[in-house]
Amino acid sequence: MSNSPRASSDLQGASRLAVSAIIGVADILEHFHLNLMLLAERNGLQLHDSLPGATRLGYRLLRKVTHAVGLGVDGVLGRLQPLLGEGSRWLGRETALAVLNGVLGDYLQAKHNPLAISMQLRRAGQALTLQREALAAAVPDAGGRVLLLIHGLCMNDLQWSSEQHNHGTALAAELGYTPLFLHYNSGLHISINGRCLSELLQALQQQWPVPLEELVIIGHSMGGLLARSACHYAQLSQASWLPRLSRLVCIASPHHGAPLERGGNWFHVITDVSALTRPFSQLGKIRSAGITDLRYGNIIDEDWGEHDRFAHVGDQRHPVPLPDGVACYAMAATTGKRVGDLSDRLIGDGLVLLASALGQHDDPAFCLDFPPERQWTGYELNHIEMLQRQDVYQQLLSWLR
Numbered sequence: 485m486s487n488s489p490r491a492s493s494d495l496q497g498a499s500r501l502a503v504s505a506i507i508g509v510a511d512i513l514e515h516f517h518l519n520l521m522l523l524a525e526r527n528g529l530q531l532h533d534s535l536p537g538a539t540r541l542g543y544r545l546l547r548k549v550t551h552a553v554g555l556g557v558d559g560v561l562g563r564l565q566p567l568l569g570e571g572s573r574w575l576g577r578e579t580a581l582a583v584l585n586g587v588l589g590d591y592l593q594a595k596h597n598p599l600a601i602s603m604q605l606r607r608a609g610q611a612l613t614l615q616r617e618a619l620a621a622a623v624p625d626a627g628g629r630v631l632l633l634i635h636g637l638c639m640n641d642l643q644w645s646s647e648q649h650n651h652g653t654a655l656a657a658e659l660g661y662t663p664l665f666l667h668y669n670s671g672l673h674i675s676i677n678g679r680c681l682s683e684l685l686q687a688l689q690q691q692w693p694v695p696l697e698e699l700v701i702i703g704h705s706m707g708g709l710l711a712r713s714a715c716h717y718a719q720l721s722q723a724s725w726l727p728r729l730s731r732l733v734c735i736a737s738p739h740h741g742a743p744l745e746r747g748g749n750w751f752h753v754i755t756d757v758s759a760l761t762r763p764f765s766q767l768g769k770i771r772s773a774g775i776t777d778l779r780y781g782n783i784i785d786e787d788w789g790e791h792d793r794f795a796h797v798g799d800q801r802h803p804v805p806l807p808d809g810v811a812c813y814a815m816a817a818t819t820g821k822r823v824g825d826l827s828d829r830l831i832g833d834g835l836v837l838l839a840s841a842l843g844q845h846d847d848p849a850f851c852l853d854f855p856p857e858r859q860w861t862g863y864e865l866n867h868i869e870m871l872q873r874q875d876v877y878q879q880l881l882s883w884l885r
Contacts (some may be wrong), residue, residue: 516800533829559884574636578609578640582670586638589671590773601669605632605688606641612664614684620693625663627768628748630688631661634668636705637774641665644704646872651702652879659884661700663801664688670706671772674786678713685714689725699728702883704871705836706778713783715807726807736833736867739755739852740840741780741799781840803849815876816841816853817865824839833867858883 585592585601592600604611612622619626632642633652644650644665656663666684668677669834689696705709711732718721719727773793780799782788806812817833832838839845842859843852860879870876 525736568662578642582635582640582643583638586774586883587772587875588672589669590673591671593669593672597856599757601667603666603677603684605664605670606667607664609642614687614691616691616693619691623693624820625662626693627660628694629659629661630692630696631656631659631663632666632685632699632701633663634666634701634703634707634710635670636703636707637670637778639670639704640666644871649872649877650706651871651872651877654877655880655884658881666707666710668710669774671774672783673773673788674706674709674713674777674783675787677710677716677774678783679717680726681710681714682718682721685718685725686723689728689847698730699725700731700732700733701729702880703737704735705737705867706774708732708734709739709777709781709783712739712804712806715810716784716804717734719807724870729807730808731811731812731813731884733815734841735876735881736817736836736841738778738836739781739814740838740845740850742778742840794806801850806843806852806854811858812852812854813858813860814842814852815860815862815870815879817862817867817870819864819866821863833865833870835867849870 510589516657539636581599588872589600591597595737605614606612607623610622612619631652635641635643644652644709652663652665655661666681668681670677685699701711703709711734715726715729715732717723773788776793777783777788778799780787782801783804784802791800816836816838818838819831821833832841838861843854845851862873862875865873865876
């Protein structure tokens with residue numbers, strides 16, 4: 485077991501999350517049990533008058549005990565924290581935190597849980613301080629052309645590296661860019677992260693050790709939507725970093741949503757039909773705002789702010805075109821062997837359908853204007869493999885030369 489302040493903070497956060505999870509499950513079970521009693525009474529079974537009250541009392545006591553245990557654990561960890569030593573050496577920690585934030589990131593932030601990831605720019609997994617002197621020390625090779633890579637849902641910046649290859653560092657070495665990697669809480673609404681990214685890039689442009697001449701962004705999956713959202717909010721605020729953005733590449737980005745999230749939405753719609761099963765619909769509502777944004781590809785506040793994000797209300801998006809003056813590219817993949825395979829229409833890359841990744845839509849207002857020469861489709865290729873495949877890299881290299 486690690487004996488570091490960060491490990492203590494992680495454990496403390498996990499303790500708070502477990503306490504909240506137990507209380508949430510208690511609420512669901514209480515609702516379920518009370519509905520069972522109501523159903524039994526409607527079917528002629530006479531229950532003792534005190535039974536519903538006793539049931540509520542039992543769950544109330546469970547919640548109180550859970551709170552007390554949580555406060556006890558937090559207190560003990562708080563006392564131990566000053567005594568703990570070096571950083572955690574568990575190699576899986578970054579991946580586990582990324583998944584946890586992807587699934588529950590909005591909840592973690594709302595509860596001020598220390599497991600919530602704060603948006604930051606990183607190099608080799610190390611956060612950069614956006615002050616000129618600190619950046620000069622951390623990035624001694626800083627040049628005027630910056631390449632920013634943005635990961636997808638439930639992932640982190642370290643996952644761009646695999647089998648001795650990293651699209652970002654390889655492109656930087658061949659084309660003279662300075663590579664940076666975004667690390668963020670993918671469970672937050674994409675629009676919230678979009679505004680935050682725009683502000684972060686504004687600070688980067690102002691504090692970069694040398695004049696920022698050019699910015700190129702590559703976003704994988706949700707990362708492409710996040711980049712588009714940041715461009716939208718930069719246009720609204722007239723941010724000075726946006727004119728430096730020359731190219732934006734979206735790799736397997738669900739511009740018009742992902743079918744798996746739409747399936748998750750139908751789960752709780754179905755369970756909401758019956759009073760008996762309604763409590764279980766809450767289990768489907770645990771998923772984060774970031775995940776529900778992927779139902780249709782929400783990237784601005786107006787897409788989600790006026791309705792319950794778990795309600796089955798259909799596509800409520802407002803058209804957001806690609807940013808003006810920026811060369812935009814779309815990469816898609818299919819597990820099929822050739823154009824027109826059933827995989828193209830039903831599976832795509834396993835998570836994102838071809839049409840969504842290429843920005844195609846039946847409504848012209850929502851079609852994204854990726855010119856044909858700026859579109860690429862890989863075959864016998866899945867969503868995650870796009871982070872490491874050489875044919876993907878060669879296409880990126882061709883576009884960014």
